[in-house]
Amino acid sequence: MTPRDVLLELLADPLPAGCVRSAAEQLKRLAAEEFAGAGLACGSVEAYGTCRRLVLYAAGVTGGQMVKTLSDIFPRILSRLEFQQARAWEPSGFRFPRPVRGLLALHGDRLVAFSAAGLRSGRTTEGHEALGPRRLSLASAEKYFKTLEHASVLVKEDGRLEAMNAALEAASRRMKLGIEAHEETLGECLYCAEYPVPVISGFAQEFLALPPERLRGVLRSLRFFPVSDDDGRLQPYFAAFRDGVSKGQRNVEDGFRAALESRLQQIS
Structure with a gap:
């Protein structure tokens, strides 16, 4: 046979x-x-x-x-x-x-x-x-x-991870800033999307007054990726992933921002 x-x-x-x-x-x-x-x-x-x-x-x-x-x-x-x-x-x-x-x-x-x-x-x-x-x-x-x-499904984990890393690197080049691709956060995002697409959003400048590691911790708890400059200073932006692309991308960005700022207000 x-x-x-x-x-x-x-x-x-x-x-x-x-x-x-x-x-x-x-x-x-x-x-x-x-x-x-x-x-x-x-x-x-x-x-x-x-x-x-x-x-x-x-x-x-x-x-x-x-x-x-x-x-x-x-x-x-x-x-x-x-x-x-x-x-x-x-x-x-x-x-x-x-x-x-x-x-x-x-x-x-x-x-x-x-x-x-x-x-x-x-x-x-x-x-x-x-x-x-x-x-x-x-x-x-x-x-x-x-x-x-x-049909827009990346079944294998290594394929999704490669796509996610490439997307973060491309976004980082466009922004001319560093996106902190935390391994644990990537691992969590890996199982949240079949076709991961990056979302770049931001938050109010005032929250940069929070201790940097505390701010990083909140971002990562929401499966968001901090953005920093060449000296490692956090910037009022973050990257995230959604599953696929459809209408309403701006609504997704705004929703992510609202979720983050709500959490940050609780600890400010």
């Missing part, structure tokens, strides 16, 4: 950013265990997470009765995922942080049929909530990442 790639995607309502990384790590570990237990050989097993989906991707999988075996494995993997906060959203009792909206499961170009979370698996998914096609049909597992990228 010619090795083909295996794909499992769980599509959900927007997930809490703090649970996604752990869920993806669990997904990879559980899949490796289940594949080994079923005697399935594969070139690699990877898992990815965004604010709306968990994705398992195994390359070059071979083994006997492949589709039947995967149909048994996939619901077991999903049922073994653990979360600090989860609940059943439908009668089957499947527990997840948010309602599950779709299941995509393929071995190469063959559908892997199974049931979980009150849903049947299929070969369709969705693009970006605001930018991409509402429904996408996958011809094969191997076309998944390119199809989603064309």
Whole structure:
């Protein structure tokens, strides 16, 4: 049998950013265990997470009765995922942080049929909530990442991180100021957007009178990035990310500014 790639995607309502990384790590570990237990050989097993989906991707999988075996494995993997906060959203009792909206499961170009979370698996998914096609049909597992990228979804974390760093660097050059790309804040933003787009906004000059590290702490608590000059002095601007581009960018900037200034007024 010619090795083909295996794909499992769980599509959900927007997930809490703090649970996604752990869920993806669990997904990879559980899949490796289940594949080994079923005697399935594969070139690699990877898992990815965004604010709306968990994705398992195994390359070059071979083994006997492949589709039947995967149909048994996939619901077991999903049922073994653990979360600090989860609940059943439908009668089957499947527990997840948010309602599950779709299941995509393929071995190469063959559908892997199974049931979980009150849903049947299929070969369709969705693009970006605001930018991409509402429904996408996958011809094969191997076309998944390119199809989603064309629908404005960067599934892989390293792709989103690269886009975020490049966007901050470009904004920094335009402003001729430094944007403090705090690693922890980047890590949090990574799971808040499927197509991260930078937003540059500002705040009232008077708040620069606050102790610099206190001001930085408030900015980072909101997942905002401080802006400073060449000497490290904070400036009355900040960078942030939103998920995709749509009408009302100015409203987003104003909303971020209002949220920040409200928090700063509380500590002034």
